[in-house]
Amino acid sequence: MTQQTINLTRGVPPVTVFPIDDLIQCNEAALRQDPYVLLQYGRSPGYAPLREWLGEQHRVGADQILIGNSSLEILAFVTQTQLKPGTRAFVESPSYDRAITLIRRAGAEVVGIPMQEDGLDLEILQDELKKGVPALIYLIADFQNPMGVTTSLEKRKKLAALAEEYGFWIIEDAPYRELRYWGNPVPTLRSLSPTRVLQMSSFSKVLSPGLRLGYVIGPADMIATLARWAVDSYIGPVLPTQGMVYEYCRRGLLSANIEQLKKLYSPRLQTTLSTLEKHLPQASWSKPEGGFFVGVTLPEGSDMESLRARAGEAGLKLSDGRGFFPDPANGNRFLRIPFSSLTPQEIKEAITRLAQLL
């Protein structure tokens, strides 16, 4: 009998979590309540009621919020407006692969700063600052993609102080922040330096990625700059989706949905950590308290190329760890486990198969 392949490549929510009936109802209600706004060209910073709702949630004025068709597209606006050939941009190493691609597309030099258990290696960062101040640092401070690491408060304070001293932007990408399964939240970088931090987030991980709905919070003049860029890119982001999501939020359904997600994902993370402990003691891994990922450093002597080829035969589909590193050679032993989309049974089976391969 052939065994079912287990896919460890996709950092996505399982389709079973989408609140389909609620979204259908909210979509209809929104279109009936505000059809002439939602079906007409809109303003580039986004649907006003949703901007206001987000502003209240994050305790900022609506003029400090820009909504876009996905946080990834907003990141493209940031890189297109803030970077040019020759500028430097720092990223965590490893980091979200598409963010690295967008920064490179803007022509900037990507400098990878190694990650530790509590965030960036600040000594190396300070050495790099002496070689040349970047236009921005892109980081994922909560439950990082791909490592699962959360940046400590101490490091956040230091980063905020450095951003103010040297005058670079911190792009704090925070799509997993609300998905904390245990432990205490750490203050956002934006709360530590409201003038130097752009905080990005999205409805992809807390509601549905297909909505393509993201937003950024920052100083009003920076939001205005991004809004001017956005208007020439697409006039305004898709409105009916924003209307539907605003209605969903207005009804108070989002926080209940997040609680449901936490109940589903928390045992998946626990299973991942305990199965790694049991079957892969020779490897090392992060100890996340939330999010979608656990980052594993495979034992000395492991090699991504041969591992992936053999994994296919053993019924495992693995991401190439090298893709997350600005210098791919550093990722030859790195494996991202996206536990969110797998059942505890699949997680146990996948790690057992992996241990046999190693």
Ligand SMILES: Cc1ncc(COP(=O)(O)O)c(C=O)c1O
């Ligand atoms: C760190 C990070 N930022 C952004 C995104 C993409 O978010 P969106 O769906 O809003 O484009 C992802 C998706 O995996 C991610 O992990």
